[in-house]
Amino acid sequence: MKKIITTILALTVGLFVASAQESDRKWEFDARVGVNIGGTSPLPLPREIRKIEAYSPQFSPSVEINATRLINSRWGIGSGIRIEKKAMSTHAQVKDYRTEIIGEGGNKLRGNWTGDVHTNVENWYISIPVQALYRLNSRIEFTGGLFAAYLIDGSFDGYVNDGYLRKDNPTGDKIVFDKKDKGTYDFSNEINSLSWGLQAGAHWSATQHIRLSAQLTWGVNELFKSNFKTISFSMYPIYLNIAAGYRF
Amino acid sequence: MKKTALTLLLAATLPTACIKDEAPNAEADILSITLPQGVVVESTPDYYRPYDNERRAYPLSIEVAFGTDLSALAPTFELTPGATLKVIEKGDTIETPLDKSRAQDFSQPVRYIVTSESRRWQRVYLIDIHYPENRDIPTEYHFESVKEQDNYYIFHELAEGCAPLTWASGNPGFALAAQLQGITSPHSYPTTIESDGYSGNCLKLQTLLTGDWGERVGKPIAAGNLFMGTFYLPTALTNSLNSTRFGVPFKHKPTMLTGLYRYTAGKKFYDNGNYTDETDKFSIYAMFFEKGDDVPYIDGNIPSQGFEHPRMIATALMDEAEKVESSEWRRFEIPFDYTRYDKILDPQKLADGKYYIAVVFASSSGGDEFKGAPGSTLWVDEVELLYE
The missing domain is CATH 2.60.120.890 (BT2081, beta-jelly-roll domain)
Known part of the structure; x- marks a missing residue:
């Protein structure tokens, strides 16, 4: 997979640099390297979630190349390509949360969980943004638009402990997991291969070529495939991308 | 300026991240049964036995000492918080407030219905209070x-x-x-x-x-x-x-x-x-x-x-x-x-x-x-x- 990414990147960079050299001022090109900080979360938090014990963003790099066509001195329209990771891990306390777990004996079972849930999300995407640009002054620009992202590699897994599962429904057989017991789960195969949503960013030019960007990407379609019913609520990726860029 | 924009973005996301009020309990368990003073219980009952298809209930068996009068026993119950209890008495379903224990004739198993605080779920129990088995097991x-x-x-x-x-x-x-x-x-x-x-x-x-x-x-x-x-x-x-x-x-x-x-x-x-x-x-x-x-x-x-x-x-x-x-x-x-x-x-x-x-x-x-x-x-x- 790394090979594919590198190849795509190299090709795109080459293309952009080549066209940048022969373009007039109507086109602008930039390349960015950054990190995503955020979460893949139900919105709003459902009643099943009683407490967020811990949240930690995981190292989520991004590389991005954009081309912008300037319409006039203030407005422009642009697109690009971004390869990025969206990752985080959480530890939450839940009550009566529908899930599917694997017990000590490798037994898989479904039911309503009350207790702790540890989740790791680690998704790699190739994203294509389409956005409008507004130039406030020579240093500050805003962008806003849509993105579509294709999942290259995804995982959504973790474990439950310190609680109990009620098999099938809240009155079913009670299966106890102590703090030391782990019931694992893995819904990696259920992640939607397409993610799309809104994005909005602010950019500050430190010098003629160096630019700092902050950009929020808000996933609008569900993280999981629509036929995945194990978890009773929908989850969305919401990440803030902080990047340093070079404007050609 | 960049800061303002960021603050605005964060402000938009934060309210949605709040923990909501807890939902009413969906479980409907008998957590424990206490028999009146003086009744000797021979062993701790298992409250989580699997559902018995034949008897259409979760069986709950309590062994008491020989000679205990089973004809009018008034147990007190501890249920999942917020759950309510009913007893089936001669075919009628009778609400039994938890603070008032109600005497039942336990010479036959008695059927109880627990309803969750959410009112959506029920567990039916068949409570069998009996003497220890006197006969030998087969060999x-x-x-x-x-x-x-x-x-x-x-x-x-x-x-x-x-x-x-x-x-x-x-x-x-x-x-x-x-x-x-x-x-x-x-x-x-x-x-x-x-x-x-x-x-x-x-x-x-x-x-x-x-x-x-x-x-x-x-x-x-x-x-x-x-x-x-x-x-x-x-x-x-x-x-x-x-x-x-x-x-x-x-x-x-x-x-x-x-x-x-x-x-x-x-x-x-x-x-x-x-x-x-x-x-x-x-x-x-x-x-x-x-x-x-x-x-x-x-x-x-x-x-x-x-x-x-x-x-x-x-x-x-x-x-x-x-x-x-x-x-x-x-x-x-x-x-x-x-x-x-x-x-x-x-x-x-x-x-x-x-x-x-x-x-x-x-x-x-x-x-x-x-x-x-x-x-x-x-x-x-x-x-x-x-x-x-």
């Missing part, structure tokens, strides 16, 4: 009759003048996950019955693969077992050794365990992530021990502890050399060894049912530690427990 085991429960079989041994003996097994634990694996035949469970016995039907125990999911966590097998005692479901998936609780009262001094078996060892022996060329072995043994309030049972850890237990009085362990593969029925005779533990039997305790017996069969002797060969099968028939 000859023919493995002829089973009852089907949730797609698996439960063995019963019935004999004239004896208390019915219900054998326990790990099947309820296997059943928890079987449904998602598409296992619907009781014959695909580790503990099952077969018609091709030495005489009539027989017991069939098989070590099975638990599928992809078991493979993932390095515990891909489930051995068949059958034992005297109870299987405690809540810890079935996390601590199956603790769930296996041996022992039923026995008022005689056992001397010998005899019977017939056939055995096929599975081809590939699984041990801790690897398949080895070790040959699988079965288990047939019996234990005789003194029950106490502090030791209500001996659990499934006992074989790995070398059958060492302060309450152990005698064990009947089969010679390793005797455990052979055979397609023909082979007879076993295992004497009870009293010398190892060097205890003196108290005749009064024996008469009072303070001594417990457990006869145990398993298709893989290391099955409790997820060691064994898929395909290992033990057939057992015509077992007899001899006693003085």
Whole structure:
């Protein structure tokens, strides 16, 4: 997979640099390297979630190349390509949360969980943004638009402990997991291969070529495939991308 | 400016990240029952027994001392917070506020309905308050009759003048996950019955693969077992050794365990992530021990502890050399060894049912530690427990 990414990147960079050299001022090109900080979360938090014990963003790099066509001195329209990771891990306390777990004996079972849930999300995407640009002054620009992202590699897994599962429904057989017991789960195969949503960013030019960007990407379609019913609520990726860029 | 924009973006996301008010409880459990003062309860009830299809209720059995007046007992209940209780009295459903205990005639089991705080879920209980069993359990085991429960079989041994003996097994634990694996035949469970016995039907125990999911966590097998005692479901998936609780009262001094078996060892022996060329072995043994309030049972850890237990009085362990593969029925005779533990039997305790017996069969002797060969099968028939 790394090979594919590198190849795509190299090709795109080459293309952009080549066209940048022969373009007039109507086109602008930039390349960015950054990190995503955020979460893949139900919105709003459902009643099943009683407490967020811990949240930690995981190292989520991004590389991005954009081309912008300037319409006039203030407005422009642009697109690009971004390869990025969206990752985080959480530890939450839940009550009566529908899930599917694997017990000590490798037994898989479904039911309503009350207790702790540890989740790791680690998704790699190739994203294509389409956005409008507004130039406030020579240093500050805003962008806003849509993105579509294709999942290259995804995982959504973790474990439950310190609680109990009620098999099938809240009155079913009670299966106890102590703090030391782990019931694992893995819904990696259920992640939607397409993610799309809104994005909005602010950019500050430190010098003629160096630019700092902050950009929020808000996933609008569900993280999981629509036929995945194990978890009773929908989850969305919401990440803030902080990047340093070079404007050609 | 950039800061302002960021603040605005964050401000938009934060309100949605708040924890909502807790939903009303969806569970509807009886957490505990307290009987009026003066009523002596003989053992802690198991509040989480599996649903009984035949009686259409969760069975809850409480043993009280002989002579207790069962005709008007007023138990008090502790339920899931917010849940409410109703009792079925002569066909009528009557609300029973938790702060007022209501006397019932427990000479027959009484049906109770618990409704969750959310009002959406109910659990029906059949509460059976009864005296300790006075009759002896049968001592000859023919493995002829089973009852089907949730797609698996439960063995019963019935004999004239004896208390019915219900054998326990790990099947309820296997059943928890079987449904998602598409296992619907009781014959695909580790503990099952077969018609091709030495005489009539027989017991069939098989070590099975638990599928992809078991493979993932390095515990891909489930051995068949059958034992005297109870299987405690809540810890079935996390601590199956603790769930296996041996022992039923026995008022005689056992001397010998005899019977017939056939055995096929599975081809590939699984041990801790690897398949080895070790040959699988079965288990047939019996234990005789003194029950106490502090030791209500001996659990499934006992074989790995070398059958060492302060309450152990005698064990009947089969010679390793005797455990052979055979397609023909082979007879076993295992004497009870009293010398190892060097205890003196108290005749009064024996008469009072303070001594417990457990006869145990398993298709893989290391099955409790997820060691064994898929395909290992033990057939057992015509077992007899001899006693003085």
